[in-house]
Amino acid sequence: MENQLDGNASAGTLQAIFPFEMTEVTVTCANCDDSNLIAETVVYMSGMGTIVRCPSCDHALIRIAHAKHRSLLDLHGARVLQFNGDH
Amino acid sequence: MEGAEVLGRLNWQFGEVVATQRETDRAKSITLSVPDWSGHRAGQHVDLRLTSEDGYHAERSYSIASAPEDRPRVTITVERIETGEVSPYLTDELHEGDKLELRGPIGGYFVWEASMGGPLFLVAGGSGIVPLMAMIRHQAASGSSVPTRLLYSSRSLAEIIYRDELERLAQGSKRLEVRHTLTREAPTGWAGYHRRVDADMLREVAWPADKHPLTYICGPTPFVEATATFLAALGYASQRIKTERFGPSG
Ligand SMILES: Cc1cc2nc3c(=O)[nH]c(=O)nc-3n(C[C@H](O)[C@H](O)[C@H](O)COP(=O)(O)OP(=O)(O)OC[C@H]3O[C@@H](n4cnc5c(N)ncnc54)[C@H](O)[C@@H]3O)c2cc1C
Ligand SMILES: [Zn+2]
Numbered sequence: 246m247e248n249q250l251d252g253n254a255s256a257g258t259l260q261a262i263f264p265f266e267m268t269e270v271t272v273t274c275a276n277c278d279d280s281n282l283i284a285e286t287v288v289y290m291s292g293m294g295t296i297v298r299c300p301s302c303d304h305a306l307i308r309i310a311h312a313k314h315r316s317l318l319d320l321h322g323a324r325v326l327q328f329n330g331d332h
Numbered sequence: 333m334e335g336a337e338v339l340g341r342l343n344w345q346f347g348e349v350v351a352t353q354r355e356t357d358r359a360k361s362i363t364l365s366v367p368d369w370s371g372h373r374a375g376q377h378v379d380l381r382l383t384s385e386d387g388y389h390a391e392r393s394y395s396i397a398s399a400p401e402d403r404p405r406v407t408i409t410v411e412r413i414e415t416g417e418v419s420p421y422l423t424d425e426l427h428e429g430d431k432l433e434l435r436g437p438i439g440g441y442f443v444w445e446a447s448m449g450g451p452l453f454l455v456a457g458g459s460g461i462v463p464l465m466a467m468i469r470h471q472a473a474s475g476s477s478v479p480t481r482l483l484y485s486s487r488s489l490a491e492i493i494y495r496d497e498l499e500r501l502a503q504g505s506k507r508l509e510v511r512h513t514l515t516r517e518a519p520t521g522w523a524g525y526h527r528r529v530d531a532d533m534l535r536e537v538a539w540p541a542d543k544h545p546l547t548y549i550c551g552p553t554p555f556v557e558a559t560a561t562f563l564a565a566l567g568y569a570s571q572r573i574k575t576e577r578f579g580p581s582g
Contacts, residue, residue, distance in 0.1 A: 266440040284441035
C-alpha cells in the first residue's frame with residue numbers, strides 16, 4: 246500500500262525498453278484473464294525496480310528490476326499484450 | 333482516439349533551468365529549456381533523474397504544467413514533501429542556469445487535446461492540479477470552446493496552486509468554471525466548500541452523466557480512488573474517467 250501508483254508512473258520505464266508509448270497497451274492477466282490498459286494497472290516503484298500488478302487479482306503482470314549496468318524484464322504474469330494501431 | 337503511438341525509445345537528456353517561480357509556500361514552478369524537445373500533449377509528464385556524487389540515482393515523475401503552445405519551453409510545478417529525497421532539492425536548491433537530467437514527454441493515456449472534445453470535468457487534489465492546469469492552459473491557448481469544470485481540493489487557501497491564474501481564466505471565459513474545496517483551514521467568509529470531496533459535492537459540481545463528460549482525476553492515490561468511485565455511483569461511464577495517482581497523501 247505504501248507507495249501505490251498506477252500505470253502512468255511506469256510509462257517512462259516501459260518506454261525506455263519498448264519503442265512505444267505503452268500505457269494504452271492492453272495487458273491480459275495470466276492468472277485471472279482480466280484485461281486492462283497498462284495505465285489502469287496498479288504499480289509499485291522503488292530504486293530496485295517496478296512491479297505492474299493486475300487491478301483485479303493483484304497478480305504481478307510485469308516486473309522490471311534494475312541492477313548495475315543491466316535491467317531484467319519479467320513478463321510471465323502477462324498472457325497477452327495488445328497493441329493498437331499500425332506497428 | 334489514437335492507439336499506441338510509435339514515438340521511439342526514450343532517452344535521458346539535459347534541460348537548463350531558465351526560470352523559477354514560487355507558487356505557494358511549498359510549491360515552485362521550474363521552467364526548462366530542453367534542446368530538441370519534441371513537444372508535448374497536455375497531461376503528459378517528464379521523469380527527472382538526480383545523480384549523487386557516488387553515482388546513486390533517484391528518479392521521480394513530474395507533470396508538465398505548461399501548455400503545448402509554450403513550446404520549446406517546458407514548465408513543471410513541484411510541491412515540497414518535507415521528508416522527501418527529491419522534491420526539497422527541486423524547490424529549494426535548484427537555480428536558474430542549473431542543468432537537470434530528464435526524459436520525456438511521457439504518457440499517452442492521461443492526455444487531453446482540444447480535438448477530444450468534452451464537456452470536460454477535471455478533479456484535482458493538491459499537486460494533482462499540475463497536469464490539469466496544462467489542459468486548462470491548452471484550452472485557453474487553443475481557443476477551444478469545450479466547456480470545462482474544475483473541482484480543486486487543497487488543504488488551505490494559501491496552498492492553492494495557480495489560484496490567481498485560475499481566477500483570471502475563469503473570469504475571462506464562459507467555458508471555464510472553477511470550484512474550490514478546502515480540507516483544513518478556511519478563512520472566515522469563505523464561499524467555497526470546506527470538506528473533503530464527497531458524493532454530494534460531486535453531484536452539485538459535476539456535469540450530469542447524460543452529457544457524457546470526459547473526466548480527468550489527479551492527486552494522491554486515496555483521493556483519486558475515492559473520487560472515481562463516487563463518480564461511478566453517479567452513473568459516470570468508466571471508459572470516460574481517466575485517473576492518475578501521484579502517491580501517498582501528505
Ligand atoms: C505520473 C506522476 C506525475 C507526478 N507529477 C507531480 C507533479 O506535477 N508535482 C509534484 O509535486 N509531484 C508529482 N508527482 C509526485 C513525485 O513524483 C514525487 O513522488 C514527489 O515529489 C515526492 O518525491 P520525494 O523524492 O520528494 O519524496 P520521497 O523521498 O519519494 O518520499 C518521502 C516520503 O513522503 C511520502 N510521499 C511520497 N510522495 C508523496 C506525496 N505526493 N505526497 C505526500 N507524501 C508523499 C513517501 O511515502 C515517503 O514517506 C508525480 C508522480 C507521478 C507518478
Ligand atoms: Zn488478474
